Amino acid sequence: MANQAPNKAQERLSQVADHMSGGGSASKKGKSSLLEKHADDVVVTCALRTPFTKGGKGGFKDTQASDLLHGAFKALLERSKIDPNLVQDIAVGAVLAPGGGATEFRAAALAAGFPVTTATKSLNRQCSSGLQACVDIANAIKSGMIEIGIGAGAESMSTQYGPNAVSEFSELLESHKESANCKVPMGVLSEQMAKAKGIPRSEQDAFAASSFQKAIAAQKAGLFDEELAPLTVKWTDPKTDEEKTITVAKDDGVRDGITPESLAKIRPAFAKDGSIHAGNASQISDGAAAVLLMKRSTAQRLGQPILGKFVQASIVGVPPLLMGVGPAAAIPPVLEKTGLNKDDVDIWEINEAFASQCLYCIKELGIDEKKVNPKGGAIAFGHPLGVTGARQVSTLLTELRRMKKQIGVTSMCIGTGMGMAAVWVAE
């Protein structure tokens, strides 16, 4: 027929193929469906963090976690221009703060300019607290409990790191093997795991050195500028005991000139014949981060810029002594749930608690090391425990956008034996 398309057979074939490939809406998955934009997507419209500074000697050594959080909130309100009255809930991940920091964080939110109607909670899922905070807020938005919320993290390891973080184990807990394992120090168990899983020191040092090199390159190129919110704080000079007011604008743990050879000279920290040392483990740091989340429809109504969306998260438990395998256990379920292939993921932000466990997870998952932590990780700029999960969101989304890529995964291992992972899409 004259009015028929010339490649009719081809078009009919692709039509039938579309019928076959379209998944059930209940089970609709995979990269293409992930990239679709729907009004009820939970999106990120602002994600930022304070610089991370070295515990005990860095720029924030004399600043409380709540003050860091206050700084992050102020910057978030300023940058996003969101009306604070519209923010209904704030979740703050924090690990070391006594009482979870619940009182100080609520106070910090009020001081930052949020009205009394904005609720605040703190939560603690160890090293994934920041991610858990974002996921909690995203789920509350998804379910309709709130419309706009902030997932955040705040940690002052300088002021709060120490033996007080865990109360003494009762006889009951001590008498149960797995339960007693929960208090084995992470360095010690990571040392054992590195041995058991056969990750030699040379590989760990090479991985750690590349983290430093990537981070210093990114810092010099200004790749962190977009996510960083400089903060002015009081700081006591340890030499003169003089209190000064300083503005911290960049991560001070990132060092230039680190090579596998220079790391090879450092003495192991946890065992004489060990492989883990200060140079290939995450740094003790202070910092805060905040992520503003809402539905796409809300963002469009308010004219908020959409940086990316939250898709799905997973949480799994692993044996406490194998804490470090967390990402290797948590990532497959989240890929399965979203129907993603590991090759679909453009950037992996896997927390570098220890080079050994991060390397193990990369190998176990069989993912391309080039796609992991392209701007360096916690080994280079620090791991303020409750902040990392929220920090990864800003680090990931800015980098995805810069590289014009889309799909990212953030993940970390969790003390006492867990892993968490989340899938994000940059727009």
Add this chain to the structure above:
Amino acid sequence: MLEFRTQGYNGYSVKYSPFFDSRIAVAASANFGLVGNGRLYILGLTANGIVAEKWFDTQDSLFDSTWSEAHENQILTAGGDGSVKLFDITLNQFPVQSWQEHAREVFSVHWNLVSKDNFISSSWDGTIKVWSPNASASIMTLPTHSCTYSAAFSPHNPSILSSVSSDSHLRVFDLRTPASASNHLTMNVPIHTPSKPRMGAAAPVGVAPSEALTHDWNKYRDSIIATAGVDRLIRTFDIRMPNHGPIAVLPGHEYAVRKVSWSPHLSDILLSASYDMTARVWTDGSAMGVDNMKQENMLDDPMFHGGGREMGKMGRHTEFVTGVDWCLFGAEGWCASTGWDERVLVWDCRAIMQ
């Protein structure tokens, strides 16, 4: 189970005659309907099995057929070349009438079940056309702006018709409304709207639109329509509350659903045909006494809704099942199915229902 082979032709639709309990029409196409001829089979159910009483060949693929409700020997076909043809099965070879207005493949034809004096066709060209067998041109064109796989008259009202299309919408047109910018469109229901959240079940979120391939009006409850398509789910809607989401959602098919058909005998039973090579029988859970025991387990899946369930599965086809239809006469479970395996099966679905 009776069987007939449509050798060299892949089945696309099967329809029982509304006049004779032993007559079935099958619309079939060579080369899976991608390119080549179409063939309309008129089959007779006899003591010696199924026999082909007659067939008509067409230049292009056939995707659907519908028996005339007014004339026992007349039947319409939906053609890949955009034509709608009327055949008289007492004649040989050629159609008695052919209408050529659609710009793309016609995917469905349906005769008005109440007034019996007009019929509709729906097409890939994004339109539904209303025709009279006595007029040489269409009476009316209703745009859907989307590949329309299925259009049907209400079995209860001669002026109400509906369609589903690749834009994931169920449209209802009322021809009594004044012609205006809306082109008689009175309802446009997004099929992918999640069902209302219930206690104890997570709210279904982010259901993406997907192509709707088939729908059917319930023969007893005049506001109930079942739809199905690429997302593998069968849904029922009550057009009295179009914004309420589906009142039942029936998951189970593993690939797209190509055809659904309500039972002419039982108000809660429907039959489906799918690319997963099965035909399945379902209850939508509306009938009295339908087993609600499983309800608790079903709540696990937030998409599952309404207390309906799959009652049985017929897995004898070896390729995509594209058509199913119920026999209007006799015992209440007889039905016919056809598919790309070049076969027509006539079977009693009571044998597989549990």
